[in-house]
Each structure stands twice: as C-alpha cells, then as structure tokens.
Amino acid sequence: MSASPRRAIDLSGFEAKFRTTADPWQTFTARDEAIKRGRILRALGTRPHARLLELGCGNGSNSRTLARRALHLHACDGSASATRLTRAALAGHAHAEAFEIALPAAFPGLRYEAVVIAELLYYLAPRALDRLARDVARVLVPGGRLVLAHHHVEFHDNAQRAAGIHARFLASTGRAWQRRYVAGSQRWHVEGFVATRPARWNRPDAGPGPFGV
Numbered sequence: 001m002s003a004s005p006r007r008a009i010d011l012s013g014f015e016a017k018f019r020t021t022a023d024p025w026q027t028f029t030a031r032d033e034a035i036k037r038g039r040i041l042r043a044l045g046t047r048p049h050a051r052l053l054e055l056g057c058g059n060g061s062n063s064r065t066l067a068r069r070a071l072h073l074h075a076c077d078g079s080a081s082a083t084r085l086t087r088a089a090l091a092g093h094a095h096a097e098a099f100e101i102a103l104p105a106a107f108p109g110l111r112y113e114a115v116v117i118a119e120l121l122y123y124l125a126p127r128a129l130d131r132l133a134r135d136v137a138r139v140l141v142p143g144g145r146l147v148l149a150h151h152h153v154e155f156h157d158n159a160q161r162a163a164g165i166h167a168r169f170l171a172s173t174g175r176a177w178q179r180r181y182v183a184g185s186q187r188w189h190v191e192g193f194v195a196t197r198p199a200r201w202n203r204p205d206a207g208p209g210p211f212g213v
Contacts, residue, residue, distance in 0.1 A: 008159040009123060011078045011102055018059060018081035027061035036149060036188055037065055040116060043147040043181040043192030044069055049114040053107060053139070055132075056120030057098065058082050060089030066116060067096040074109055078102035104131040112139050118149040121165045122158040129160070133172035140195055146177070149190040166191055 017024040027033045040062065044052075052070035056077060057063045063075040063086050073096035077083050086098035099108050103124070115136050121129055140146060148166045155162070170177055170193070181192035 007157065008125075009157040013157070015079045015081055018079050018085060022059055022085055023061070025058075027058065032185065032187070033061065035185070036118075036190060037062055039183040039190040040118065040147055040149050041065065041069060042183065043149075043190050044114055044116070044145055045180070045192070049112075049145070051109060051112045052114045052116065053109065053112040055103060055115065055117045055136075056123075057086045058119070060086030060098065062116070062118055063096065063098070064089045064093070067093040070114070071095060072109075073097070074099060074107065074112075076101045076103065076107070104128050104135055107135065107139055110139060111141050112144065113141055114145040114147070115140055116147045116149070117169075118147075119151065121148070121150060121169050122155075122160055122162045125159050126168075129169060130172040133169050134174065137173035137175050137195070142195065144195055145180075146193045146195065147181075147190065148193075149188065151188045152184070153187050 023029065049070050051072045052066060052074070054063055054066055054073065054075040057075035058077060059082055060075065063073065067073045067090060075086050075090070075096065075098045077086060078101060080100055083098050083100040090096045090098060097108070101107070124132060136146070148169065150162060150165055152162050176196045177193040178196050179191060179193050183190050
C-alpha cells in the first residue's frame with residue numbers, strides 16, 4: 001500500500017489548533033522556546049525600535065517580550081483564535097496591537113524599523129513567500145533590522161523545506177543584507193540582518209507597491 005500524500009497545514013489547520021488549546025506547541029512554557037526568544041531579542045540589537053512588525057505571532061508568546069523592545073508593536077497572525085490570544089498576552093501594553101491578517105497581505109503600517117518573523121516562512125507556498133519577502137523589503141526602513149527565527153528540522157506539514165528557508169526569503173526581497181547576529185541549537189536557528197541596499201521595488205521606476213506608495 002502506498003503512503004498517504006504529504007499535506008501542508010493551512011490557515012484552517014492553525015485555527016483549529018489555537019481554538020483547541022491556547023499553547024499547542026508549548027511556546028509559553030518550554031525552556032527551549034524561552035532560549036530562542038532570548039536569541040530573538042539579541043538579534044534585534046540593543047536599542048529599542050520605534051515601530052516593530054511581528055509576522056506570525058501565534059499565541060503572543062514572543063509578542064509580550066517584543067513589546068518591551070518597541071515604542072509601537074504590530075503583531076500579525078492569520079488565525080482569529082491566535083490573534084485573540086495575542087491580544088490577551090499584550091494586555092497592559094497600550095503601545096502594542098494584534099491584527100488578524102492572512103499573509104501575504106498589506107501590513108497595518110507603511111514603515112517599520114524592525115521586522116521579526118518566527119516559525120512562519122516554511123508554512124507558505126513559494127509564491128506566497130516571494131510576495132511576503134517583497135512586502136517586507138518595501139516597509140523596512142534603510143538600516144532597519146530583520147530577524148528570522150525558524151526550525152531547521154523538517155516537519156511533515158510544511159509547505160516547503162525548512163533547509164535554506166532564510167536564504168530563499170532574503171533572495172526574494174531584492175535587497176542586500178549584512179548578517180549581524182546568528183545563534184542556534186540542534187533544532188532551530190535565529191539570524192539578524194540589516195538592509196544595506198534599497199529594495200528594487202522601491203525605486204522610482206518600479207511602480208507602486210501593495211500600499212500604493
């Protein structure tokens with residue numbers, strides 16, 4: 001008998017998980033997740049960021065910590081239940097907001113000094129990842145910080161392979177990057193980058209982006 005075909009998890013699958021339990025991957029409680037969260041903060045650098053965008057916020061386990069490093073935080077997730085959990089996690093942080101946005105799509109703001117993407121990219125189909133990369137390149141200000149944090153082990157429900165996911169995303173942005181930070185474990189790696197060249201979609205001859213700017 002042949003094996004059943006591999007099926008990538010979609011947005012409805014994530015919604016079902018977060019509707020069933022508030023912490024399906026123990027991101028609030030697992031020690032390894034706490035270590036990874038600390039590495040994400042280090043990758044952001046030492047100074048607070050005026051406007052920080054978090055993509056794929058899930059239940060807000062990273063959002064609550066990121067809110068302490070930003071004057072304004074926009075946390076985004078495509079799952080309605082995850083977004084509600086993030087809003088609860090951000091209670092008391094008036095400068096932080098959670099948005100239900102099924103990525104790729106227009107972001108809540110037009111410009112950001114930092115963007116954090118954790119455990120999201122390999123759940124996107126290649127074309128969706130390319131669109132998201134272009135959108136991130138467009139909103140990140142010159143000299144802004146990009147932090148990517150993903151597992152490098154392979155999961156059965158990814159839309160694409162984990163191996164090389166950061167490199168594929170960066171290549172799709174159309175920008176040149178300097179890597180300023182790297183850390184990892186046997187399961188995950190965190191990298192921090194600074195953009196060193198404007199995105200080609202921002203050039204005058206490139207036409208308007210998804211925001212019309």
